């Protein structure tokens with residue numbers, strides 16, 4: 001490509017500081033260095049974590065940054081030493097890397113690669129070894145990806161090559177929300193055939209968790225949300241029962257216990273709210289119930305009565321659905337192409353509009369067409 005080896009000037013939505021609207025800016029994107037890939041971003045989803053960083057954590061050290069970590073695109077050029085990718089390849093940037101060499105990558109028990117930006121810069125949510133500048137200032141790369149930009153540069157250990165015929169404006173959702181929820185059910189919870197499940201929170205992650213429970217053979221799936229507008233969609237993904245906690249004058253865990261003779265076998269918290277995490281645990285049946293934390297949050301402690309665990313329940317968490325990212329994302333794309341995984345589409349052009357829509361909960365997922 002004519003741009004290979006040169007700085008690319010392009011548009012990006014820059015978050016200059018916490019709690020202010022993103023600004024569309026012209027940024028400079030440096031050529032990829034050793035082991036890196038420069039990607040033309042074609043589509044990106046807007047995930048709750050993109051809001052969490054500027055509007056909930058508000059740690060100034062993580063700014064200025066380009067948000068976005070749920071993207072898909074095409075390789076523009078590769079740096080020295082990159083042999084598995086070439087210009088034109090369709091790819092998905094991964095916020096969780098898979099180097100294949102560290103002790104975590106070598107273990108079958110986890111997907112938490114130690115070479116990921118998050119093992120060093122978890123507190124600022126961004127990678128400061130950035131290839132972006134704007135108005136003479138370095139701009140951090142949020143979650144190592146920064147997909148709210150027309151171009152981004154990512155290390156090859158955090159890029160998955162996907163099928164040439166994959167529609168990028170749909171499979172972008174597999175780089176965070178859908179894989180996270182789906183994998184939390186099928187991998188982390190280990191939902192079993194005939195089991196009873198409850199999913200708390202029916203955003204994209206929650207709907208994907210419902211789909212995971214269904215595909216794993218759950219016989220009954222309770223969909224729990226305070227926004228009843230989301231129940232119809234949850235049904236499409238396989239939910240069988242619907243509960244609005246606001247419609248009851250007792251805790252929803254008690255309601256679930258009554259409806260299921262003691263509690264559900266598996267519960268998945270897909271909100272990122274520590275109170276809901278506790279409720280999800282309390283909704284599980286004693287003896288073998290498993291509750292999984294899926295929603296991302298790290299600003300508050302959570303609490304629960306020890307008897308909840310002494311009684312034989314398991315409380316666990318999952319990042320990116322427990323999927324080893326580079327190995328799994330191409331397969332997840334295939335599962336979308338063969339109909340096993342359903343992805344919704346909703347397209348919006350303006351980043352700030354998408355964020356407002358997510359805040360009100362009136363859309364499941366917004367997908368931005370970056371390259372138009």
Ligand SMILES: [Zn+2]
Pocket residue numbers: 047048049050069070176177
């Ligand atoms: Zn996300």
Ligand SMILES: [Zn+2]
Pocket residue numbers: 097098099100101102103104105112113114115
């Ligand atoms: Zn690794």
